[in-house]
Amino acid sequence: MKPRRKFVFVCNGKDCKKNDAKSFTEVIKNTIKEDDFRGNFKLVKSKCMDCCKSGPVAVIGHELIKKGDKDKLLLLLRSNLHK
Template sequence: MATYRRFIFICNGSDCKKAGCKKLQAEVKDLIKSDDHKGKFKIVKTKCMDFCKSAPSVVINNELIKKAGIEVIEKKL
Protein backbone atom coordinates (compact mmCIF):
# COMPACT_ATOMS: atom_id res chain seq x y z
CA MET A 1 0.00 0.00 0.00
CA ALA A 2 1.28 3.47 -0.86
CA THR A 3 2.28 5.86 1.89
CA TYR A 4 0.67 9.27 1.77
CA ARG A 5 2.36 12.55 2.45
CA ARG A 6 1.11 14.69 5.30
CA PHE A 7 0.40 18.34 4.72
CA ILE A 8 1.83 21.38 6.48
CA PHE A 9 -0.36 24.43 5.92
CA ILE A 10 1.46 27.75 6.34
CA CYS A 11 -0.52 30.99 6.31
CA ASN A 12 0.71 33.62 3.84
CA GLY A 13 -1.64 36.44 4.85
CA SER A 14 -0.30 39.97 5.26
CA ASP A 15 0.10 39.79 9.06
CA CYS A 16 1.85 36.43 8.83
CA LYS A 17 4.22 37.83 6.21
CA LYS A 18 5.07 40.66 8.61
CA ALA A 19 5.65 38.08 11.36
CA GLY A 20 8.11 36.09 9.24
CA CYS A 21 6.18 33.32 7.50
CA LYS A 22 8.51 33.42 4.47
CA LYS A 23 11.55 32.68 6.66
CA LEU A 24 9.57 29.99 8.48
CA GLN A 25 8.58 28.42 5.15
CA ALA A 26 12.22 28.22 4.09
CA GLU A 27 13.21 26.64 7.42
CA VAL A 28 10.39 24.07 7.22
CA LYS A 29 11.33 23.29 3.62
CA ASP A 30 14.92 22.58 4.68
CA LEU A 31 13.65 20.46 7.58
CA ILE A 32 11.41 18.24 5.45
CA LYS A 33 14.18 17.72 2.90
CA SER A 34 16.34 16.10 5.58
CA ASP A 35 16.82 12.34 5.50
CA ASP A 36 14.42 11.73 8.39
CA HIS A 37 11.44 13.43 6.74
CA LYS A 38 12.23 13.17 3.02
CA GLY A 39 9.09 12.58 0.94
CA LYS A 40 6.74 12.42 3.93
CA PHE A 41 5.45 16.01 3.96
CA LYS A 42 4.17 18.66 1.58
CA ILE A 43 4.02 22.39 2.31
CA VAL A 44 0.80 24.15 1.32
CA LYS A 45 0.81 27.95 1.26
CA THR A 46 -2.59 29.27 2.27
CA LYS A 47 -4.28 32.62 2.26
CA CYS A 48 -5.32 34.25 5.52
CA MET A 49 -6.51 31.78 8.19
CA ASP A 50 -8.01 34.54 10.40
CA PHE A 51 -5.55 34.08 13.26
CA CYS A 52 -3.80 37.36 12.51
CA LYS A 53 -3.07 38.33 16.12
CA SER A 54 -1.13 35.13 16.64
CA ALA A 55 0.86 35.13 13.40
CA PRO A 56 2.49 33.15 11.85
CA SER A 57 -0.09 30.36 11.83
CA VAL A 58 0.65 26.78 10.83
CA VAL A 59 -1.60 23.70 10.71
CA ILE A 60 -0.10 20.21 11.04
CA ASN A 61 -2.22 17.09 11.57
CA ASN A 62 -5.39 19.19 12.06
CA GLU A 63 -3.69 21.07 14.89
CA LEU A 64 -3.29 24.83 14.75
CA ILE A 65 0.07 26.19 15.89
CA LYS A 66 -0.08 29.87 16.79
CA LYS A 67 3.07 32.03 16.76
CA ALA A 68 4.79 29.10 15.09
CA GLY A 69 8.53 28.62 15.22
CA ILE A 70 10.74 25.97 13.70
CA GLU A 71 11.39 24.37 17.12
CA VAL A 72 7.68 23.78 17.74
CA ILE A 73 7.15 22.46 14.21
CA GLU A 74 10.06 20.02 14.60
CA LYS A 75 8.42 18.57 17.72
CA LYS A 76 5.08 18.14 15.93
CA LEU A 77 6.61 16.24 13.02
Protein backbone atom coordinates in the same frame (compact mmCIF):
# COMPACT_ATOMS: atom_id res chain seq x y z
CA MET B 1 1.16 0.51 -0.27
CA LYS B 2 3.21 3.64 0.37
CA PRO B 3 1.62 5.99 2.93
CA ARG B 4 0.41 9.30 1.58
CA ARG B 5 2.23 12.55 2.22
CA LYS B 6 0.77 14.78 4.89
CA PHE B 7 0.03 18.38 4.12
CA VAL B 8 1.70 21.19 6.04
CA PHE B 9 -0.20 24.43 5.52
CA VAL B 10 1.70 27.64 6.14
CA CYS B 11 -0.09 30.94 6.15
CA ASN B 12 1.18 33.55 3.72
CA GLY B 13 -1.55 36.06 4.46
CA LYS B 14 -0.84 39.75 4.91
CA ASP B 15 -0.38 39.79 8.70
CA CYS B 16 1.75 36.65 8.78
CA LYS B 17 3.91 38.11 6.03
CA LYS B 18 4.48 41.13 8.25
CA ASN B 19 5.59 38.69 10.97
CA ASP B 20 8.14 37.07 8.65
CA ALA B 21 6.14 34.17 7.26
CA LYS B 22 8.72 34.04 4.49
CA SER B 23 11.46 32.85 6.88
CA PHE B 24 9.10 30.41 8.60
CA THR B 25 8.11 29.00 5.22
CA GLU B 26 11.79 28.48 4.39
CA VAL B 27 12.38 26.76 7.75
CA ILE B 28 9.49 24.36 7.09
CA LYS B 29 10.61 23.77 3.52
CA ASN B 30 14.14 22.90 4.64
CA THR B 31 13.01 20.81 7.60
CA ILE B 32 10.70 18.56 5.57
CA LYS B 33 13.60 17.92 3.17
CA GLU B 34 15.76 16.52 5.99
CA ASP B 35 16.45 12.77 5.95
CA ASP B 36 13.96 11.95 8.72
CA PHE B 37 11.04 13.63 6.98
CA ARG B 38 11.84 13.46 3.26
CA GLY B 39 8.93 12.25 1.13
CA ASN B 40 6.45 12.34 4.01
CA PHE B 41 5.18 15.92 3.88
CA LYS B 42 3.96 18.40 1.31
CA LEU B 43 4.13 22.13 2.01
CA VAL B 44 1.18 24.24 0.90
CA LYS B 45 1.07 28.02 1.18
CA SER B 46 -2.34 29.18 2.29
CA LYS B 47 -4.23 32.41 2.66
CA CYS B 48 -5.22 33.85 6.03
CA MET B 49 -6.22 31.22 8.62
CA ASP B 50 -7.82 33.78 10.91
CA CYS B 51 -5.15 33.47 13.62
CA CYS B 52 -3.33 36.64 12.59
CA LYS B 53 -2.27 37.71 16.09
CA SER B 54 -0.38 34.41 16.49
CA GLY B 55 1.48 34.69 13.19
CA PRO B 56 3.36 33.33 11.48
CA VAL B 57 1.21 30.21 11.73
CA ALA B 58 1.16 26.75 10.17
CA VAL B 59 -1.14 23.74 10.46
CA ILE B 60 -0.22 20.06 10.49
CA GLY B 61 -3.18 17.70 10.87
CA HIS B 62 -5.45 19.39 13.39
CA GLU B 63 -2.67 21.22 15.23
CA LEU B 64 -1.80 24.89 14.91
CA ILE B 65 1.78 26.12 15.17
CA LYS B 66 1.86 29.68 16.47
CA LYS B 67 4.53 32.38 16.31
CA GLY B 68 6.79 30.33 14.03
CA ASP B 69 7.52 27.88 16.86
CA LYS B 70 10.25 25.60 15.44
CA ASP B 71 10.17 23.22 18.42
CA LYS B 72 6.47 22.57 17.95
CA LEU B 73 7.05 22.18 14.21
CA LEU B 74 9.58 19.39 14.83
CA LEU B 75 7.36 17.77 17.44
CA LEU B 76 4.35 17.71 15.11
CA LEU B 77 6.37 16.51 12.14
CA ARG B 78 7.70 13.61 14.22
CA SER B 79 4.30 12.72 15.62
CA ASN B 80 2.73 12.79 12.13
CA LEU B 81 5.28 10.49 10.51
CA HIS B 82 3.58 7.45 8.88
CA LYS B 83 0.26 7.91 10.66
